[in-house]
Amino acid sequence: MTDSIITRRALLAAAGAVVAAGMSGLPARAQGLAATPTMRGGANNYRPGAPIVDRIGGGGFWMMGTVRRAGDGAPLAGQRIQVWAHTTEGHERDPHSHGATLTDANGVFRLEMPQIVPAFGQPHGHLAYDDDDFETVFLRPVMARASDTSLNADFVLQPA
Amino acid sequence: MDLKRPSRTRQTLVWAALATAVAVPIAAAAASPLLAWRDPVYIAAGFAGIIALSLLLVQPLLAGGHLPGLTAQRGRRVHRWIGSVLVGMVIIHVAGLWITSPPDVIDALLFASPTPFSAWGVIAMWALFTTAVLAALRRRLRLRPLVWRRAHTALAVLIVVGSTVHALLIEGTMETLSKAALCALVLAATVKVAVDLRGRANRKRSF
Numbered sequence: 001m002t003d004s005i006i007t008r009r010a011l012l013a014a015a016g017a018v019v020a021a022g023m024s025g026l027p028a029r030a031q032g033l034a035a036t037p038t039m040r041g042g043a044n045n046y047r048p049g050a051p052i053v054d055r056i057g058g059g060g061f062w063m064m065g066t067v068r069r070a071g072d073g074a075p076l077a078g079q080r081i082q083v084w085a086h087t088t089e090g091h092e093r094d095p096h097s098h099g100a101t102l103t104d105a106n107g108v109f110r111l112e113m114p115q116i117v118p119a120f121g122q123p124h125g126h127l128a129y130d131d132d133d134f135e136t137v138f139l140r141p142v143m144a145r146a147s148d149t150s151l152n153a154d155f156v157l158q159p160a
Numbered sequence: 161m162d163l164k165r166p167s168r169t170r171q172t173l174v175w176a177a178l179a180t181a182v183a184v185p186i187a188a189a190a191a192s193p194l195l196a197w198r199d200p201v202y203i204a205a206g207f208a209g210i211i212a213l214s215l216l217l218v219q220p221l222l223a224g225g226h227l228p229g230l231t232a233q234r235g236r237r238v239h240r241w242i243g244s245v246l247v248g249m250v251i252i253h254v255a256g257l258w259i260t261s262p263p264d265v266i267d268a269l270l271f272a273s274p275t276p277f278s279a280w281g282v283i284a285m286w287a288l289f290t291t292a293v294l295a296a297l298r299r300r301l302r303l304r305p306l307v308w309r310r311a312h313t314a315l316a317v318l319i320v321v322g323s324t325v326h327a328l329l330i331e332g333t334m335e336t337l338s339k340a341a342l343c344a345l346v347l348a349a350t351v352k353v354a355v356d357l358r359g360r361a362n363r364k365r366s367f
Contacts, residue, residue, distance in 0.1 A: 041272075088197050093261065146331065
Protein backbone atom coordinates (compact mmCIF):
# COMPACT_ATOMS: atom_id res chain seq x y z
CA MET A 1 0.00 0.00 0.00
CA THR A 2 2.72 2.45 1.07
CA ASP A 3 4.81 1.46 -1.93
CA SER A 4 2.02 2.17 -4.37
CA ILE A 5 1.42 5.60 -2.78
CA ILE A 6 5.11 6.46 -3.02
CA THR A 7 5.15 5.32 -6.63
CA ARG A 8 2.12 7.45 -7.43
CA ARG A 9 3.67 10.46 -5.69
CA ALA A 10 6.96 9.85 -7.53
CA LEU A 11 5.05 9.73 -10.80
CA LEU A 12 3.23 12.95 -9.96
CA ALA A 13 6.52 14.61 -9.03
CA ALA A 14 8.07 13.43 -12.29
CA ALA A 15 5.06 14.72 -14.23
CA GLY A 16 5.40 18.02 -12.38
CA ALA A 17 9.08 18.22 -13.31
CA VAL A 18 8.24 17.64 -16.99
CA VAL A 19 5.55 20.33 -16.76
CA ALA A 20 7.99 22.75 -15.08
CA ALA A 21 10.55 22.08 -17.81
CA GLY A 22 7.84 22.84 -20.35
CA MET A 23 7.20 26.18 -18.67
CA SER A 24 10.85 27.17 -18.46
CA GLY A 25 11.68 27.63 -22.11
CA LEU A 26 10.74 24.35 -23.75
CA PRO A 27 7.47 25.33 -25.42
CA ALA A 28 7.56 22.33 -27.76
CA ARG A 29 7.10 20.05 -24.71
CA ALA A 30 3.91 21.80 -23.70
CA GLN A 31 2.19 21.20 -27.04
CA GLY A 32 -0.87 18.97 -26.63
CA LEU A 33 -0.95 19.38 -22.84
CA ALA A 34 -3.98 17.43 -21.59
CA ALA A 35 -6.63 19.03 -19.39
CA THR A 36 -6.70 18.10 -15.68
CA PRO A 37 -9.60 15.73 -14.99
CA THR A 38 -11.87 16.30 -11.99
CA MET A 39 -10.83 14.09 -9.07
CA ARG A 40 -13.18 11.66 -7.29
CA GLY A 41 -14.84 13.43 -4.37
CA GLY A 42 -13.36 16.76 -5.47
CA ALA A 43 -16.72 18.55 -5.46
CA ASN A 44 -17.77 17.28 -2.00
CA ASN A 45 -19.05 20.08 0.26
CA TYR A 46 -18.58 22.62 -2.55
CA ARG A 47 -20.35 25.97 -1.95
CA PRO A 48 -20.72 27.97 -5.17
CA GLY A 49 -19.52 31.56 -5.21
CA ALA A 50 -16.97 31.56 -2.40
CA PRO A 51 -15.84 35.19 -1.90
CA ILE A 52 -12.41 36.35 -3.06
CA VAL A 53 -10.43 36.92 0.16
CA ASP A 54 -6.90 37.96 1.15
CA ARG A 55 -6.78 35.03 3.54
CA ILE A 56 -9.18 32.39 4.91
CA GLY A 57 -9.43 32.78 8.70
CA GLY A 58 -6.20 33.19 10.66
CA GLY A 59 -3.95 31.65 8.01
CA GLY A 60 -0.66 29.79 8.59
CA PHE A 61 -1.10 27.26 5.78
CA TRP A 62 -0.65 27.84 2.03
CA MET A 63 -2.72 26.41 -0.79
CA MET A 64 -0.96 27.07 -4.07
CA GLY A 65 -0.60 26.01 -7.66
CA THR A 66 -0.75 27.03 -11.28
CA VAL A 67 -3.51 27.42 -13.85
CA ARG A 68 -2.69 26.82 -17.51
CA ARG A 69 -4.53 26.30 -20.78
CA ALA A 70 -4.85 22.80 -22.23
CA GLY A 71 -3.01 22.34 -25.51
CA ASP A 72 -0.36 25.09 -25.52
CA GLY A 73 0.10 25.23 -21.73
CA ALA A 74 -0.12 29.03 -21.66
CA PRO A 75 -0.38 30.43 -18.10
CA LEU A 76 -3.84 31.85 -17.40
CA ALA A 77 -3.99 35.14 -15.49
CA GLY A 78 -6.98 36.36 -13.46
CA GLN A 79 -8.63 32.97 -13.07
CA ARG A 80 -10.73 32.45 -9.93
CA ILE A 81 -9.82 29.37 -7.87
CA GLN A 82 -12.05 28.40 -4.94
CA VAL A 83 -10.56 26.58 -1.96
CA TRP A 84 -12.05 24.76 1.06
CA ALA A 85 -10.97 22.14 3.59
CA HIS A 86 -11.39 20.80 7.12
CA THR A 87 -9.01 23.01 9.12
CA THR A 88 -8.19 23.98 12.69
CA GLU A 89 -10.92 26.62 12.31
CA GLY A 90 -13.82 24.70 10.84
CA HIS A 91 -15.41 21.77 9.03
CA GLU A 92 -15.55 21.55 5.22
CA ARG A 93 -19.23 22.48 5.21
CA ASP A 94 -18.77 25.68 7.24
CA PRO A 95 -19.05 28.80 5.04
CA HIS A 96 -16.03 30.35 6.78
CA SER A 97 -13.88 27.41 5.62
CA HIS A 98 -14.35 28.56 2.00
CA GLY A 99 -12.57 31.28 0.05
CA ALA A 100 -11.31 32.15 -3.41
CA THR A 101 -8.32 33.86 -5.03
CA LEU A 102 -7.21 34.94 -8.52
CA THR A 103 -4.15 33.79 -10.47
CA ASP A 104 -1.39 36.36 -11.14
CA ALA A 105 0.15 37.21 -14.54
CA ASN A 106 2.11 33.92 -14.48
CA GLY A 107 -0.99 31.84 -13.81
CA VAL A 108 0.12 31.23 -10.22
CA PHE A 109 -2.22 31.31 -7.21
CA ARG A 110 -1.42 31.32 -3.49
CA LEU A 111 -4.07 31.51 -0.78
CA GLU A 112 -3.30 31.53 2.92
CA MET A 113 -5.72 29.57 5.10
CA PRO A 114 -5.84 27.78 8.47
CA GLN A 115 -3.86 24.54 8.92
CA ILE A 116 -5.58 21.59 7.20
CA VAL A 117 -6.15 18.68 9.62
CA PRO A 118 -7.01 15.07 8.73
CA ALA A 119 -10.74 14.56 8.23
CA PHE A 120 -12.62 11.61 6.76
CA GLY A 121 -9.43 9.59 6.95
CA GLN A 122 -6.98 11.81 5.05
CA PRO A 123 -5.44 15.29 5.38
CA HIS A 124 -6.78 16.79 2.15
CA GLY A 125 -7.99 19.98 0.52
CA HIS A 126 -10.53 20.87 -2.16
CA LEU A 127 -10.17 23.29 -5.09
CA ALA A 128 -12.56 24.32 -7.82
CA TYR A 129 -12.48 26.20 -11.09
CA ASP A 130 -16.06 26.77 -12.26
CA ASP A 131 -16.20 30.01 -14.27
CA ASP A 132 -17.52 30.18 -17.84
CA ASP A 133 -14.36 30.45 -19.98
CA PHE A 134 -13.14 26.93 -19.30
CA GLU A 135 -14.67 23.61 -18.32
CA THR A 136 -15.28 23.05 -14.60
CA VAL A 137 -12.60 21.13 -12.66
CA PHE A 138 -12.71 19.97 -9.02
CA LEU A 139 -9.50 18.79 -7.35
CA ARG A 140 -8.96 16.93 -4.05
CA PRO A 141 -5.19 16.81 -3.34
CA VAL A 142 -3.96 14.80 -0.32
CA MET A 143 -1.08 16.00 1.87
CA ALA A 144 1.97 13.71 2.09
CA ARG A 145 2.07 14.31 5.86
CA ALA A 146 -0.53 15.85 8.17
CA SER A 147 2.24 18.15 9.48
CA ASP A 148 2.75 19.78 6.04
CA THR A 149 2.05 23.52 6.02
CA SER A 150 1.31 23.82 2.31
CA LEU A 151 -0.46 21.92 -0.43
CA ASN A 152 0.00 22.20 -4.18
CA ALA A 153 -2.61 21.70 -6.91
CA ASP A 154 -2.18 22.52 -10.60
CA PHE A 155 -4.97 23.08 -13.11
CA VAL A 156 -4.80 22.59 -16.87
CA LEU A 157 -8.11 23.93 -18.19
CA GLN A 158 -10.00 23.00 -21.32
CA PRO A 159 -11.54 26.03 -23.11
CA ALA A 160 -15.32 25.76 -22.89
CA MET B 161 -10.84 -24.29 47.63
CA ASP B 162 -7.14 -24.80 46.96
CA LEU B 163 -7.85 -25.90 43.43
CA LYS B 164 -9.99 -22.86 42.75
CA ARG B 165 -7.32 -20.31 43.63
CA PRO B 166 -5.06 -20.58 40.57
CA SER B 167 -8.10 -20.70 38.29
CA ARG B 168 -9.37 -17.49 39.82
CA THR B 169 -5.98 -15.85 39.20
CA ARG B 170 -6.10 -17.01 35.60
CA GLN B 171 -9.66 -15.73 35.31
CA THR B 172 -8.60 -12.29 36.56
CA LEU B 173 -5.62 -12.24 34.20
CA VAL B 174 -7.71 -13.08 31.12
CA TRP B 175 -10.26 -10.36 31.91
CA ALA B 176 -7.52 -7.83 32.73
CA ALA B 177 -5.75 -8.60 29.44
CA LEU B 178 -9.00 -8.14 27.50
CA ALA B 179 -9.79 -4.90 29.33
CA THR B 180 -6.29 -3.57 28.54
CA ALA B 181 -6.50 -4.60 24.87
CA VAL B 182 -9.77 -2.67 24.54
CA ALA B 183 -9.09 0.28 26.87
CA VAL B 184 -5.63 1.32 25.60
CA PRO B 185 -6.68 2.10 21.99
CA ILE B 186 -9.83 3.88 23.19
CA ALA B 187 -7.85 5.96 25.71
CA ALA B 188 -5.21 6.77 23.06
CA ALA B 189 -7.93 7.93 20.65
CA ALA B 190 -9.52 10.03 23.41
CA ALA B 191 -6.16 11.85 23.69
CA SER B 192 -5.99 12.61 19.94
CA PRO B 193 -5.30 16.27 19.10
CA LEU B 194 -7.70 15.94 16.13
CA LEU B 195 -10.66 15.93 18.55
CA ALA B 196 -10.11 19.65 19.23
CA TRP B 197 -11.15 20.44 15.65
CA ARG B 198 -14.21 18.18 15.41
CA ASP B 199 -17.87 18.69 16.28
CA PRO B 200 -19.49 16.39 18.89
CA VAL B 201 -21.43 14.49 16.18
CA TYR B 202 -18.21 13.75 14.25
CA ILE B 203 -16.44 12.69 17.47
CA ALA B 204 -19.34 10.39 18.41
CA ALA B 205 -19.29 8.84 14.92
CA GLY B 206 -15.56 8.14 15.23
CA PHE B 207 -15.82 6.59 18.69
CA ALA B 208 -18.78 4.42 17.65
CA GLY B 209 -16.43 2.97 15.02
CA ILE B 210 -13.62 2.46 17.54
CA ILE B 211 -15.97 0.77 20.04
CA ALA B 212 -17.29 -1.48 17.26
CA LEU B 213 -13.71 -2.48 16.39
CA SER B 214 -13.05 -3.27 20.07
CA LEU B 215 -16.20 -5.39 20.30
CA LEU B 216 -14.91 -7.42 17.35
CA LEU B 217 -12.24 -8.71 19.76
CA VAL B 218 -14.82 -9.73 22.38
CA GLN B 219 -17.08 -11.60 19.90
CA PRO B 220 -14.77 -14.48 18.89
CA LEU B 221 -13.60 -14.90 22.51
CA LEU B 222 -17.23 -15.31 23.60
CA ALA B 223 -18.01 -17.66 20.70
CA GLY B 224 -15.00 -19.82 21.52
CA GLY B 225 -15.73 -19.88 25.28
CA HIS B 226 -12.40 -18.23 26.09
CA LEU B 227 -13.78 -15.80 28.65
CA PRO B 228 -13.67 -17.49 32.07
CA GLY B 229 -16.60 -17.26 34.46
CA LEU B 230 -19.21 -17.41 31.70
CA THR B 231 -21.11 -20.63 31.06
CA ALA B 232 -21.34 -21.65 27.39
CA GLN B 233 -25.03 -20.71 27.32
CA ARG B 234 -24.51 -17.33 29.00
CA GLY B 235 -21.52 -16.64 26.74
CA ARG B 236 -23.64 -17.22 23.66
CA ARG B 237 -26.38 -14.96 24.97
CA VAL B 238 -23.83 -12.17 25.57
CA HIS B 239 -22.39 -12.84 22.07
CA ARG B 240 -25.85 -12.30 20.54
CA TRP B 241 -26.44 -9.18 22.63
CA ILE B 242 -23.06 -7.68 21.63
CA GLY B 243 -23.94 -8.54 18.03
CA SER B 244 -26.90 -6.17 18.19
CA VAL B 245 -24.78 -3.52 19.95
CA LEU B 246 -22.34 -3.84 17.00
CA VAL B 247 -25.18 -3.15 14.54
CA GLY B 248 -26.16 -0.09 16.61
CA MET B 249 -22.57 1.20 16.73
CA VAL B 250 -22.17 0.89 12.94
CA ILE B 251 -25.48 2.74 12.42
CA ILE B 252 -24.29 5.56 14.74
CA HIS B 253 -20.91 5.58 12.91
CA VAL B 254 -22.46 5.95 9.45
CA ALA B 255 -25.25 8.33 10.55
CA GLY B 256 -22.80 10.61 12.40
CA LEU B 257 -20.46 10.74 9.40
CA TRP B 258 -23.47 11.42 7.15
CA ILE B 259 -24.47 14.42 9.29
CA THR B 260 -20.86 15.67 9.26
CA SER B 261 -20.31 15.34 5.50
CA PRO B 262 -23.19 13.83 3.45
CA PRO B 263 -21.40 13.66 0.07
CA ASP B 264 -18.43 11.74 1.50
CA VAL B 265 -20.74 9.09 2.99
CA ILE B 266 -22.84 8.84 -0.18
CA ASP B 267 -19.62 8.30 -2.19
CA ALA B 268 -18.56 5.60 0.27
CA LEU B 269 -21.90 3.76 0.17
CA LEU B 270 -21.88 3.86 -3.66
CA PHE B 271 -18.25 2.60 -3.77
CA ALA B 272 -17.29 5.87 -5.52
CA SER B 273 -15.08 7.28 -2.78
CA PRO B 274 -11.54 8.53 -3.48
CA THR B 275 -10.38 6.94 -0.21
CA PRO B 276 -9.58 3.20 -0.44
CA PHE B 277 -10.57 2.48 3.18
CA SER B 278 -14.22 3.41 2.55
CA ALA B 279 -15.04 0.35 0.45
CA TRP B 280 -13.57 -1.99 3.10
CA GLY B 281 -15.76 -0.40 5.77
CA VAL B 282 -18.90 -0.60 3.62
CA ILE B 283 -18.24 -4.28 2.80
CA ALA B 284 -17.81 -5.03 6.52
CA MET B 285 -21.03 -3.12 7.28
CA TRP B 286 -23.10 -5.18 4.83
CA ALA B 287 -21.52 -8.40 6.09
CA LEU B 288 -22.46 -7.38 9.66
CA PHE B 289 -26.05 -6.54 8.68
CA THR B 290 -26.35 -9.83 6.78
CA THR B 291 -25.10 -11.69 9.86
CA ALA B 292 -27.68 -9.95 12.05
CA VAL B 293 -30.53 -10.81 9.67
CA LEU B 294 -29.37 -14.43 9.38
CA ALA B 295 -29.06 -14.73 13.16
CA ALA B 296 -32.55 -13.31 13.65
CA LEU B 297 -34.09 -15.60 11.02
CA ARG B 298 -31.99 -18.65 11.82
CA ARG B 299 -34.88 -20.60 13.42
CA ARG B 300 -37.49 -19.50 10.91
CA LEU B 301 -35.24 -20.43 7.99
CA ARG B 302 -34.53 -23.77 9.76
CA LEU B 303 -30.83 -23.42 8.98
CA ARG B 304 -28.93 -26.63 9.71
CA PRO B 305 -26.12 -26.10 12.26
CA LEU B 306 -23.46 -26.85 9.64
CA VAL B 307 -24.90 -24.34 7.17
CA TRP B 308 -25.31 -21.72 9.92
CA ARG B 309 -21.76 -22.21 11.22
CA ARG B 310 -20.20 -21.96 7.75
CA ALA B 311 -22.25 -18.89 6.81
CA HIS B 312 -21.58 -17.18 10.14
CA THR B 313 -17.85 -17.96 9.99
CA ALA B 314 -17.52 -16.68 6.41
CA LEU B 315 -19.39 -13.48 7.26
CA ALA B 316 -17.41 -13.02 10.50
CA VAL B 317 -14.11 -13.28 8.59
CA LEU B 318 -15.42 -10.75 6.05
CA ILE B 319 -16.48 -8.37 8.87
CA VAL B 320 -13.12 -8.68 10.64
CA VAL B 321 -10.93 -8.35 7.53
CA GLY B 322 -13.03 -5.47 6.18
CA SER B 323 -13.08 -3.62 9.51
CA THR B 324 -9.37 -4.02 10.29
CA VAL B 325 -8.21 -2.97 6.80
CA HIS B 326 -10.69 -0.05 7.00
CA ALA B 327 -9.25 1.05 10.36
CA LEU B 328 -5.59 0.58 9.43
CA LEU B 329 -5.84 2.69 6.24
CA ILE B 330 -7.47 5.63 8.06
CA GLU B 331 -5.47 8.59 9.31
CA GLY B 332 -7.74 9.62 12.14
CA THR B 333 -8.10 9.83 15.91
CA MET B 334 -6.80 6.29 16.62
CA GLU B 335 -3.12 6.12 17.61
CA THR B 336 -1.17 4.05 15.05
CA LEU B 337 0.50 1.44 17.30
CA SER B 338 -2.47 0.71 19.58
CA LYS B 339 -4.71 0.53 16.50
CA ALA B 340 -2.40 -1.98 14.79
CA ALA B 341 -2.17 -4.07 17.98
CA LEU B 342 -5.96 -4.17 18.40
CA CYS B 343 -6.44 -5.12 14.74
CA ALA B 344 -3.85 -7.91 15.06
CA LEU B 345 -5.60 -9.28 18.17
CA VAL B 346 -9.01 -9.16 16.46
CA LEU B 347 -7.67 -11.05 13.42
CA ALA B 348 -5.80 -13.62 15.55
CA ALA B 349 -8.80 -14.28 17.84
CA THR B 350 -11.16 -14.66 14.88
CA VAL B 351 -8.91 -17.09 13.00
CA LYS B 352 -8.19 -19.17 16.12
CA VAL B 353 -11.85 -19.49 17.11
CA ALA B 354 -13.02 -20.17 13.54
CA VAL B 355 -10.49 -23.01 13.26
CA ASP B 356 -11.26 -24.37 16.77
CA LEU B 357 -15.03 -24.38 16.27
CA ARG B 358 -14.62 -26.16 12.96
CA GLY B 359 -12.52 -28.83 14.66
CA ARG B 360 -15.01 -29.12 17.53
CA ALA B 361 -17.95 -29.49 15.12
CA ASN B 362 -16.10 -32.09 13.06
CA ARG B 363 -15.36 -34.15 16.19
CA LYS B 364 -19.02 -33.97 17.25
CA ARG B 365 -20.20 -35.12 13.85
CA SER B 366 -17.91 -38.14 13.87
CA PHE B 367 -19.56 -39.52 17.05
